[in-house]
Amino acid sequence: MFDTFNKRKTRMHYIFSILIFCLSNNIVIGYSVNSNDKENSDFNDYTRYNVARDLLKELKSPVTGVSERSSPVTGLSSSAARKACYQGRCATGWTNFGNTCYYFDHEQVTFAEANRKCQQMHGQLVEVESEAEWVFLKTQAEKKSLDNFWIALTDAFEENDWSWINTWRTASFSIWSPGQPDNYNSDEHCAHAIESRQYQWNDWNWNKQAAFVCEA
Numbered sequence: 001m002f003d004t005f006n007k008r009k010t011r012m013h014y015i016f017s018i019l020i021f022c023l024s025n026n027i028v029i030g031y032s033v034n035s036n037d038k039e040n041s042d043f044n045d046y047t048r049y050n051v052a053r054d055l056l057k058e059l060k061s062p063v064t065g066v067s068e069r070s071s072p073v074t075g076l077s078s079s080a081a082r083k084a085c086y087q088g089r090c091a092t093g094w095t096n097f098g099n100t101c102y103y104f105d106h107e108q109v110t111f112a113e114a115n116r117k118c119q120q121m122h123g124q125l126v127e128v129e130s131e132a133e134w135v136f137l138k139t140q141a142e143k144k145s146l147d148n149f150w151i152a153l154t155d156a157f158e159e160n161d162w163s164w165i166n167t168w169r170t171a172s173f174s175i176w177s178p179g180q181p182d183n184y185n186s187d188e189h190c191a192h193a194i195e196s197r198q199y200q201w202n203d204w205n206w207n208k209q210a211a212f213v214c215e216a
Ligand SMILES: [Ca+2]
Pocket: 155, 159, 160, 183, 187, 188, 189, 190, 203
């Protein structure tokens, strides 16, 4: 009887020791996973900060070799041109839709160059805010045989959080091509409309070249 009690006591002690060992190791493993998560998150924050900083630098850098381009309403200041566009009076070369004038440019440029060129014309790279606007752009692009073109959309600040570069508002409308955005090579943070996909969108490396559309 006493022996049985001692055996049971030894067994309980043994099981208890194993439990303590497993528990402490789990805590160590748990800590190490959390610590790795934090390191990964710090690393992701750091690389994402660099991506965003690089894009802002690109957007601010002056575009060289740009020829003088037409303003949406010839001879008017930027605000006057916008007011005229709002009234549906667009200059030659600009196309009216709703309260906005649009300029379709075939020149092949990077995302930042497209943005700057639109600004030089007193406009901005196009923000596509509704299906109606997208259908208008698509119809015009087909009519003008426009190749792939940049739109003002980026996820440079947070992966897969797409916002418009002029207003930094999160995009409420989007029409991605099937399988996109795929952030190919972890290096695609700007969007363009693809001609071969009926001008649905793809995320792309901002140093690639495409046509562009401005609005004012
Ligand atoms: Ca991306």
